[in-house]
Amino acid sequence: MKLQTPKSLKEIAELLNCSFVGNPEHQILGLNEIHCVEEGDVVFVDHPKYYDKALKSKATTILIDKEVECPEGKGLLVSEQPFDDFNRLTRHFRPTQFLNGNVGEHTKIAESAQIYPNVTIGNNVIIGENVVIYPGVVIMDYTIIEENVVIGANTVIGHSAFYYKKKESGYDRLHTCGNVILKKNVELGAMCTIDAGVTASTIIGKGSKLDNQVQIGHDTVLGANCLLAANVGIAGCTVLQDNVTMWGQVGCASDVVIGENAVVLAQSGISKSLAPNKTYFGSPAKDIRLMYREMAALRKLPEILENM
Numbered sequence: 001m002k003l004q005t006p007k008s009l010k011e012i013a014e015l016l017n018c019s020f021v022g023n024p025e026h027q028i029l030g031l032n033e034i035h036c037v038e039e040g041d042v043v044f045v046d047h048p049k050y051y052d053k054a055l056k057s058k059a060t061t062i063l064i065d066k067e068v069e070c071p072e073g074k075g076l077l078v079s080e081q082p083f084d085d086f087n088r089l090t091r092h093f094r095p096t097q098f099l100n101g102n103v104g105e106h107t108k109i110a111e112s113a114q115i116y117p118n119v120t121i122g123n124n125v126i127i128g129e130n131v132v133i134y135p136g137v138v139i140m141d142y143t144i145i146e147e148n149v150v151i152g153a154n155t156v157i158g159h160s161a162f163y164y165k166k167k168e169s170g171y172d173r174l175h176t177c178g179n180v181i182l183k184k185n186v187e188l189g190a191m192c193t194i195d196a197g198v199t200a201s202t203i204i205g206k207g208s209k210l211d212n213q214v215q216i217g218h219d220t221v222l223g224a225n226c227l228l229a230a231n232v233g234i235a236g237c238t239v240l241q242d243n244v245t246m247w248g249q250v251g252c253a254s255d256v257v258i259g260e261n262a263v264v265l266a267q268s269g270i271s272k273s274l275a276p277n278k279t280y281f282g283s284p285a286k287d288i289r290l291m292y293r294e295m296a297a298l299r300k301l302p303e304i305l306e307n308m
Helices: 009-016 048-055 082-093 288-306
Strands: 002-008 019-021 027-031 041-045 061-064 075-078 156-159 164-167 170-173 179-182 193-195 201-204 279-281
Touching: 002 009, 009 019, 009 027, 009 075, 009 082, 027 082, 041 048, 041 082, 048 061, 061 082, 082 170, 156 179, 193 201, 279 288
Parallel strands: 027 041, 041 061, 061 075, 156 193, 179 201
Antiparallel strands: 002 027, 019 075, 164 170
C-alpha cells in the first residue's frame, strides 16, 4: 500500500509514540508485509528468526521490537509490539469504510458494464468497459476490474486476507489494506472467493478462467490464461505463471511458484514449487511419470510380500 503523501521517519515515530534510528527526514512511501515489500516501504518484524530477512529486504524502514544495527540507507522504528503498531499504521492511512447503499463512494463504473440486481460494490472500485456482474456478487473496496471481465453469481472479491498472529488472548488479524485486480477478459464462475492482498494486490491475469467455487488467497498472482477447475484452493503469496492448468480440487500451499504451462491433475496437493512444462499428480504432487511408476510398484507390493 502506497501513502498518498510521503511521511518522514520522525513523523511515523511520533504517530506510534515509539523511538527511531536513522535520519529523522528519512522518507517513507508505503506499507507492506514481507512478501510484497518495495523500496520506500515499512515492513514489520517481531521475531529474531526473521530479523535478517526483514533488514535485507527491499523495505527501507523496519518496524522492529529491538534496536539493532541499522543498515545504511534504512531507518528503524523500535516498538514493543510491531504487529500491533503496523495495524495502527494501516488503519490510520486506510481505515475501514462502511457502505451506505449498494455502491460505495469514489467508485467508477463504465457505462457499458452490465450489473445485475443484488450486487454490492465497495468504495474506490474501478469497473471497466463491457464487464458483466451477475446477482449476489460482492466487490470490496479498491478492487480494479478491467474490460470484458465476467463475474459469476455470489462471488466475493476482495474479502479480508486470512493472516493472523496468535496471542495469549487468541488470534489477531492483520488489517487488510490491499486489493484485487482482475485483468482483461478474466471469467469467474459462481461462488468464487478471491481475498485481497494484505497490503498489496491479489492479481488474476489476463484471460484466466476460474470455475465455480475456486478460492484464491491473499497476494497470490495468476499469470495470463490460467485455467482453474472447480474447488481449486490456492493459499496466499503464491505465483502461477502463464498458462497453468489446475483440475478439480487441487490444493496449493502458500509461497510457492508454479511454472508456466504446468498441468496439475485433480485432487493433487502442492507443497512446493513446480517446474514449468510438466504434468503433475498426487499429494504431494510429483511429475506424473514418476507417480505412475510408484503406483505400478505399489500394486505389485502384495504379490512381492506373499512370495517372500
